[in-house]
Amino acid sequence: VRTGFPEAIYAEGKADPELLKIINNCAKRGRVMVTRLEEKRYLKLKDQLLLNDESLMVEYNPKARILLIKDGEIEKKGKMGIITAGTSDVPVAEEARMVAEEAGCEVLTSYDVGVAGIHRLFSQIRRMLESDVKAIIVVAGMEGALPSVVAGLVDVPVIGVPTSVGYGVGAGGFAALNSMLQSCAPGIAVVNIDNGFGAAVFAATVVKQTIND
Amino acid sequence: VRTGFPEAIYAEGKADPELLKIINNCAKRGRVMVTRLEEKRYLKLKDQLLLNDESLMVEYNPKARILLIKDGEIEKKGKMGIITAGTSDVPVAEEARMVAEEAGCEVLTSYDVGVAGIHRLFSQIRRMLESDVKAIIVVAGMEGALPSVVAGLVDVPVIGVPTSVGYGVGAGGFAALNSMLQSCAPGIAVVNIDNGFGAAVFAATVVKQTIND
Amino acid sequence: VRTGFPEAIYAEGKADPELLKIINNCAKRGRVMVTRLEEKRYLKLKDQLLLNDESLMVEYNPKARILLIKDGEIEKKGKMGIITAGTSDVPVAEEARMVAEEAGCEVLTSYDVGVAGIHRLFSQIRRMLESDVKAIIVVAGMEGALPSVVAGLVDVPVIGVPTSVGYGVGAGGFAALNSMLQSCAPGIAVVNIDNGFGAAVFAATVVKQTIND
Amino acid sequence: VRTGFPEAIYAEGKADPELLKIINNCAKRGRVMVTRLEEKRYLKLKDQLLLNDESLMVEYNPKARILLIKDGEIEKKGKMGIITAGTSDVPVAEEARMVAEEAGCEVLTSYDVGVAGIHRLFSQIRRMLESDVKAIIVVAGMEGALPSVVAGLVDVPVIGVPTSVGYGVGAGGFAALNSMLQSCAPGIAVVNIDNGFGAAVFAATVVKQTIND
Amino acid sequence: VRTGFPEAIYAEGKADPELLKIINNCAKRGRVMVTRLEEKRYLKLKDQLLLNDESLMVEYNPKARILLIKDGEIEKKGKMGIITAGTSDVPVAEEARMVAEEAGCEVLTSYDVGVAGIHRLFSQIRRMLESDVKAIIVVAGMEGALPSVVAGLVDVPVIGVPTSVGYGVGAGGFAALNSMLQSCAPGIAVVNIDNGFGAAVFAATVVKQTIND
Amino acid sequence: VRTGFPEAIYAEGKADPELLKIINNCAKRGRVMVTRLEEKRYLKLKDQLLLNDESLMVEYNPKARILLIKDGEIEKKGKMGIITAGTSDVPVAEEARMVAEEAGCEVLTSYDVGVAGIHRLFSQIRRMLESDVKAIIVVAGMEGALPSVVAGLVDVPVIGVPTSVGYGVGAGGFAALNSMLQSCAPGIAVVNIDNGFGAAVFAATVVKQTIND
Amino acid sequence: VRTGFPEAIYAEGKADPELLKIINNCAKRGRVMVTRLEEKRYLKLKDQLLLNDESLMVEYNPKARILLIKDGEIEKKGKMGIITAGTSDVPVAEEARMVAEEAGCEVLTSYDVGVAGIHRLFSQIRRMLESDVKAIIVVAGMEGALPSVVAGLVDVPVIGVPTSVGYGVGAGGFAALNSMLQSCAPGIAVVNIDNGFGAAVFAATVVKQTIND
Amino acid sequence: VRTGFPEAIYAEGKADPELLKIINNCAKRGRVMVTRLEEKRYLKLKDQLLLNDESLMVEYNPKARILLIKDGEIEKKGKMGIITAGTSDVPVAEEARMVAEEAGCEVLTSYDVGVAGIHRLFSQIRRMLESDVKAIIVVAGMEGALPSVVAGLVDVPVIGVPTSVGYGVGAGGFAALNSMLQSCAPGIAVVNIDNGFGAAVFAATVVKQTIND
């Protein structure tokens, strides 16, 4: 049985009526998470959401661009860390955080450490390791070097998420993606550009292995 | 302290004298693994290997293209699975297997299941889950669909390794890589094309999380 | 004589006055189909359409983005199936359906079966085969794996249509296109990204071979 | 039941001992086709082929690079045409021809008509249509324009096979592939670069639809 | 002395005040042509144009997106032809026509002949050859096959202009560009995608060679 | 009637027996030119060439990689120039020269002027213009800047031929090709990478326009 | 100690509140430069800037898209030159100029010399060399040939900045980038497309080497 | 006057007789450097080198693949550093070193510091800064992160040289090139993949600025 993972709907590329129909259908069966839902679109749609159950609540996180229809808090078991190189990488990291929490993990975050100098990075990683995180998601655009640096410092699995932040040869996130795939530091695996969702589900799968033991 | 990972030397792109010097230097300090060493090259170099210790033994695996200088067997703790779609993906899988074993993991393999029909895949995956593998490496070229299929069937982390098997639009492994990165089935992370080494180190890092608990 | 195929005008990239002139000219000669005509544009133009014949009727399908000027129903001979992986692939599938019907084929559709699990896919394919479809169009974005899966299950020609649904390495539909071209399952041929029109004309050409016999 | 299609082994990328083992294993069960087997390699391996049955015969076609282990002639039902633009496209066409015949189709070929001027093309196509072919495979490299020309002349499905013939921007066959996918003439579907095998299986699937009726 | 070529200003990518300054400066010295000036922008700027000479007149062609400040008609010597495959290629062709006329050439045009069937193409080309054109510009998007067809029919230099018309693999005009560069029919040279300006200057240079003789 | 152009056979990608058959067939009808025939291959094949006529002579140019079977000298009318940037571009230029001469043009060459400084370039161009060349072919690899420089200095049509000379981002000739297509200097058109043949046929077509006048 | 370089904030990809927070935080510590801040956005944000010190002044340069919060003038030591090929390259050059001045360098500019003919270029370069510039930044789009030309004329380090000016094969600036990287003229190094910031910091680093001596 | 730079001949892509002719011609005028001359080729050609002056000496460096014909030692003024990430990057670094020395610079090298851990890197950089290097060349393949790390530690100009070391997405050096161009650490400029020659000439140009002061 596959349990504990968030039921997720990807909002982009679906017309409004269709999206509403799918959300309202899913919400009949319980918790639902809608990803890639821009704030403007959420504000336009929110009055048409049907919560057929008093126990359901709506939560919207504009940075993560996630709408959550929930029936209470998820119990958290096991921890992961999420790090970003810059401020512009935060939306992808927030998407990952919400998905990971919905998957039942506790998340420690540390944003914008790529610019702040290596010392702040060291202290943040130490904090995460001492809290016993079982996986670290590292979100980075531009030249995408941060996951390599982190993987060189820890023995925990590092999941790299390239972001589409950058211009010129960095436009679209391909330079960051290729850097991460080509990394000299072993112990890194990678997900698609901007895919905070996939990184979180993968990392949560790792964390769960350590709990069932 | 970072321990238990294989000391590895990447043979490709190093001239013979340099490679020998590096291997012999490392071998003074203990176990050593040389990757991407073609059989012909191994045969040419093997008489110049210096084992300054009677306890050291040389083992060469032509499929994995790996030379191992070892001082006994590694104790194995925790399990992972390795699956390939086709016969041509086996060298990459064998590289991963040897690296994972050197990292102290027990490995269950199941090669060429992509061609053998879905039923053989089901039974092989069942065998792996019953043996309690904590991660599955899936090696596939061509359209690279197998990791998605496997990830849809298990709750264990799936590490996709695209291979450079294929021609036309598949040449070089980019179609397989992009398929895996773009996969609809969550719970997959990916390493570089043909990078059995990286996949194994990453998977071993995952397996180790479950042992320390 | 080449008969029975829809007279089609491609609306994108033509200025409004030009498009109207072409449509109204064609409509003088009989049935006309205008593809890639967004709803907003249709609403802007519709009052300027000249139907010089009382038997002509206007039909607009906003999902397919097709305007049809018709003089009655087309007689249908022979069947094909159209399947989509996700909800976002439906516009391309609807374009294909309308073109195929205009070409005189009966169409069985089954949308969004990629997400709904393999069982729904099996039952939908069984339904199509029992209805004696002579070709199946499979529309899919992301990693584009569905046509391979379908082709592995049927002996009917499978026409893959990659869609530009996806982000990161999947942006533009190239990952899906390459997956389909590189497919291990034989019995697949492919058309351009988002080209529901071309897939339908091709599939109708196949279906017609079976009727003339 | 999926029947009538050739059991095929792809030789490229398999080591010699492995390839032999797979061929000899398959040959125990009956007919076998080995594709992409260069003549030199065939000559090296042929004495190690094990035919455990007196009824089996070995046939090797150096142009098609195909080895066939057969137990008699295949009964042919239904026809297709195969056309090439140039002389250099012939190996891909011959691969397609042998696969199509093995799949039970009669094949009419017309090679090198792209260079010979439009009149020879016209007469060859007329011959094919009069013989009642149900599908035409068109193999072309360089700018890949021939399938469009053919599709403009016939109402039979046209399967385009781009070849890796060409240099500069045409190297690898991508210019031809993109031309075919982007063709203005509807009624074309495309397979991977140099994929004579896939084109033939697809075309045979089309031809079979017309026979079962 | 380099004479007779239009003084041209490329409007795109220049801010409005800068563009006006450059135009008004040039207009002091005589005739001026402003290319890639969208109609909306022209309407916004036209009242700020300074014509310091009563003999100057303003002419704006919205299809060609060209603004011409002229002091009378150019004397025409020598002819060229301009052909387009589709309706969407007309803006690029019109840009070429205005530039060629400004360079002192008489231009025969024939638009949208790619779709209208080969017979109309034949008669249009005959008309051009009988008028003694010394060069033919062929503008085409999609798979870009028209220049090859034309070059196969005439002994006059053919200049191919790929257009960015198309979608999927044809987006941006690269499929058309590569087709033209890779053409089997000799006697073709190519300019940048959508570069009607460059094609016209080049063709006019050819035409002028024949006049000076 | 299309006359005066060389009957040419492209040797690459044709097997030896086929090539010989085609050459010997063509030679029965008269003059023949075989391009892209490496010296080693020529030496292997030359004794099998059948000249069924005493008037025929064989000429082989190893730099141009061209074999010419000729029946006397071609009468030359009209002139063109051919310039190369470096020494490595000479084979492509020599291919162009032989083709142009076979097409009945007189050719002035000036090789390796890109490196030798701007003064030598100026004097070479002056010599060509004084000889009344009607077109100039400029062959260049690396960053491909030479055709732009030449086009800025002359009013004669400039045909750019990018070469595959270069490494890193210049490998394969794409940087040179794109530079030439993107050139700011109008009066340039371009042919495929390394396509000396196509450049010469095009330039000869230009030269012929000036003769018929 | 790393001193004298501008503290810079990259505005693109940061949400307004975040950007303001970061600017206001930095401004507490002293001088601050905000790059890639479009004029519209500056006008929207400027009233929310907090200058907690009377000595601070706000300066906005719309061409450079830079906001500078400064406490007086920077003392300038050492010189560099900045050249652009066209008018459209000026924004990137202005970004470089402001950054270089903020880094303490005197800057000589010469814009739009690529179009104005080689003589103006010569005289501008002479002026720069006579002023004893220690580095020259050359900004160019399209085919990106100007840095090569400049590097051939001077013995000072030339830093090439490709711009995203151009269309067709030049779109995005890649043709210019590759030309510069592939340049035959030694003495050139390159930064990312449109990266005036990086070019200025690098050039200032060069200039500073000459001052400390 | 441009002085002090090595007269260099690029051997690749020149036929043997041509190369010899060019070398021997140059050697008449004085010192000469031949780059990209593989050892085998050097051994084949060396007896045909003509040194028409007793003061000339031949020096061949197989790692750098450089042949130097020299007339004594060059006087060295000013220093630069050269660092490589791995062993496979050494040939490119050695090419750079020989060129820089020929240009009159003293060179401090530190190879393979990317693998050896951050501490060795720190101490090597300290050594270089204390020796007062005026520029540092950093050679790196794979993910190309080393130049960014170095640039973060020093105020000296850093010239990044990507190498074609790597496989999968790193093949050809493009991942490394894009990483370097996209670097967050300012103070980096980049040359073409594997272009040790260009990096050295550029760095020497920088060093010379500091000497003339």
Ligand SMILES: Nc1ncnc2c1ncn2[C@@H]1O[C@H](COP(=O)(O)O)[C@@H](O)[C@H]1O
């Ligand atoms: N932000 C996201 N990025 C990638 N995949 C997602 C995202 N959100 C949802 N998904 C996946 O897409 C599936 C839903 O797709 P759909 O049915 O189109 O809403 C879910 O089962 C998830 O696996």
Ligand SMILES: Nc1ncnc2c1ncn2[C@@H]1O[C@H](COP(=O)(O)O)[C@@H](O)[C@H]1O
């Ligand atoms: N949606 C579509 N996708 C691809 N091709 C189309 C489409 N609609 C029409 N066409 C083709 O484009 C031709 C019409 O092009 P046009 O003359 O530009 O309207 C038709 O004959 C069709 O073959």
Ligand SMILES: Nc1ncnc2c1ncn2[C@@H]1O[C@H](COP(=O)(O)O)[C@@H](O)[C@H]1O
């Ligand atoms: N226009 C620019 N182009 C490239 N890099 C920049 C630019 N402006 C600032 N930066 C760099 O980006 C860093 C700031 O990034 P952030 O913290 O995201 O504002 C600065 O330290 C600079 O090194």
Ligand SMILES: Nc1ncnc2c1ncn2[C@@H]1O[C@H](COP(=O)(O)O)[C@@H](O)[C@H]1O
């Ligand atoms: N290894 C190299 N990489 C890049 N450019 C080089 C190299 N060696 C020589 N060059 C340049 O190429 C020019 C010589 O080219 P060539 O005349 O073809 O030998 C020299 O002037 C150098 O500027």
Ligand SMILES: [Mg+2]
């Ligand atoms: Mg690690």
Ligand SMILES: [Mg+2]
């Ligand atoms: Mg799973």
Ligand SMILES: [Mg+2]
């Ligand atoms: Mg099938």
Ligand SMILES: [Mg+2]
């Ligand atoms: Mg047709």
Ligand SMILES: [Mg+2]
């Ligand atoms: Mg012609």
Ligand SMILES: [Mg+2]
């Ligand atoms: Mg000119």
Ligand SMILES: [Mg+2]
């Ligand atoms: Mg210079």
Ligand SMILES: [Mg+2]
């Ligand atoms: Mg620095």
